[in-house]
Amino acid sequence: MQLSQRIRNITPSQTLAITAKSRELKAQGVDVISLSAGEPDFNTPEEIIEKTYKALNEGQTKYTSASGINELKEAIVRKMKDDNGLDYDASEIFVGSGAKHVLYNLFQATLDAGDEVLIPTPYWVSYTEQVKLAEGKPVIMHTDESTSFKMTPEIIEAHRTDKTRMLLLNSPSNPSGMVYTEEELKNLTEYLEKTDIVVVADEIYETLVYDRPHISIAAFSDKMKQNTIVINGVSKSHAMTGWRIGYACGDRDVMKAMTDLTSHSTSNPATPSQWAAVAAYEMDPSYLEEYNRTFNERRDRAYEKLMEIPYIDCIKPEGAFYLFPNFKECAQKCGFQDVDQFVTALLEEQYVAVVPGSGFGSPDNIRLSYSLSIEDMAEALDRIRKFVEQHT
């Protein structure tokens, strides 16, 4: 059957493709270690599961308002105030089926054909495809190690046109693991305040920071808050990727438009999951501290092991659960044409699955996730080192 031009224009998610291939090998009994996970390897905390059972037994199994239950919106309002110093009204919150769905709705609700969206590399794979699905034009801004994979006002200015509508700011970043500093955000704010660019601040990894606190760009000024849509959710913060709850905070009319759109597509996010998210925000934050300590330890160990591999370069990440080393020279020394080829051979010969940076718009790099046990991670990095030694 013929497929739409719209769907033929998109590129399937590369991260999911690698995960699928390594699962296939595992199913054949091969001892694959995957450094490609995009989700925490912990289970959802018991307290959240118990409270969800209770909600189910109390009959929370029906439709809700398309944009989410008031109890969850109020919990998000409190969270935004306490954690980010931002005052929102419940009418400025939209709850959707995961941050991905929320971003999809946002682009559908705000972009017209040809509207440009500035996206810095390395970018999370769905931004470009979602913008294209909304008939917008992704404008890719290249960043690399020279600016710690961060955009600057100069980089934005060089790509801005009279069609620019939005800018993606993902901090902490998937895949680079970089976190914008207060100074960097201040510089961006000073520049952006002089424009009408809407900032889409994807803060889904907010709680996973190891060296400095996360700051939302929306908190820098009233104007910035007005021009920013903050995206967040419980997927990464509370190990709840399968529950599918994410949200947007910002302009009331935009939230209303997203609600109208949702009312004709998915309707409300699953009702029990919404109550689970309420339970997540009622939890003692010490849970997050414990969780962060584990990731911080893994990050340090992973970085140490990574640096034993010859011909690579890596900026130590400050957040999320990814390392984003540059393998260009290493791949060349090993006799591969490019980093993609290196990645394929690594999976075939040493059974280590990693995600090539090409899918994120940074073909010289590789994304390594440290969302797995320290032992498995150390073994995987030893295998990569062995692989490089054998090929050089």
Ligand code: PLP
């Ligand atoms: N934004 C970024 C940067 C992500 O890495 C992800 C998930 O991998 C999402 C958004 C989507 O999160 P959710 O699982 O809530 O849809």
